[in-house]
Amino acid sequence: MTLNVGVIGTGMIGQDHVRRLSRVLSGVRVAAVTDVDPDRARGVAEGLPDARVHANGQDLIDDPGVDAVVVTSWGPTHEEYVLAAIAAGKQVFCEKPLATTRDACDRILDAEVAAGRRLVSVGFMRRYDEQYRAMKAVVTGGEIGDPLLMHAAHRNPSVPDFFTSEMIINDSTVHDIDVARWMFDDEIAAVRVLTPRVSSKAREGFNDPLLVLLEMHSGVLVDVEASVNAGFAYDIRGEVVCEDGTVELSESAGVVTKRAGTHSGRVPADWRERFVRAFDTEFQAWIDAVTAGGTTGPSAWDGYAATVACETGLIALRSGDREPVLLRERPALYDKDSS
Known part of the structure; x- marks a missing residue:
């Protein structure tokens, strides 16, 4: 058919x-x-x-x-x-x-x-990327103990002129927000957004990069470095720190070549290459x-939870404070695992 x-x-x-x-x-x-x-x-x-x-x-x-x-x-x-x-x-x-x-x-x-x-x-x-799935399998399997922290980075080489600081959260960090919920089978309890020194590559009035801190209900903390003017490539990072070890994404694509006392490899140019x-x-x-x-x-519940977390992140970006993520009661229709 x-x-x-x-x-x-x-x-x-x-x-x-x-x-x-x-x-x-x-x-x-x-x-x-x-x-x-x-x-x-x-x-x-x-x-x-x-x-x-x-x-x-x-x-x-x-x-x-x-x-x-x-x-x-x-x-x-x-x-x-x-x-x-x-x-x-x-x-x-x-x-x-x-x-x-x-x-x-x-x-x-x-x-x-x-x-x-x-x-x-x-x-x-x-959720369908081989590296993320392998990382989740290690975390869920418990072979390195309970998770404590996750470090993530979402680095774009550049973005169009219409891109705004708010879109760093809504269009870029939203993926890390969903990954955090899926990785730990947990909801986000609160969000805080820190604004480091602004990159000289950013337009005037544009906060780039951002550091987004997610608190899971379990107590796991997730930090996301979101940078959209990194220049060099499309670079996606992720590492989960557990009680007895860590697990992290390998280099984004390609192979590592070692020669003459150096090593080098390819980093994807854009999202299509990294996640095709x-x-x-x-x-x-x-x-x-x-x-x-x-x-x-x-x-749809996953989409709802991500949107609410992003809305809360925008509030946190403006306030500079820790902002709680308030979700409605989850309907029974979504009780079954959707990953």
């Missing part, structure tokens, strides 16, 4: 997902696309056999030839399309964020709970689950 997918949003990440859905993965075809820029959508459709171009996301969701929906549009539009997919009873894969506000996420949770089954999967692809296999694994798992009549991956 082939799963017919409709893609809402054909920008950079949308086009990358269309490529993997149509050329890399099995059991799926891109049956329809739409974008706020109709010419861009038509250009993408030209490279897809018999793909339809719709005027808007609602029309795509209503298309009887679309079995499931992938949302890769601008963040503030996610709520509308996810709610429409739930109303249509169609499985929906939504790139992060699930929605940009707590209230919007609440509405999605309420709609999915009312539907009585999980229909939403959120694109936190680091994770994206592929994530989508293939989702395709297989939807084809079998269900879903898999990070849930």
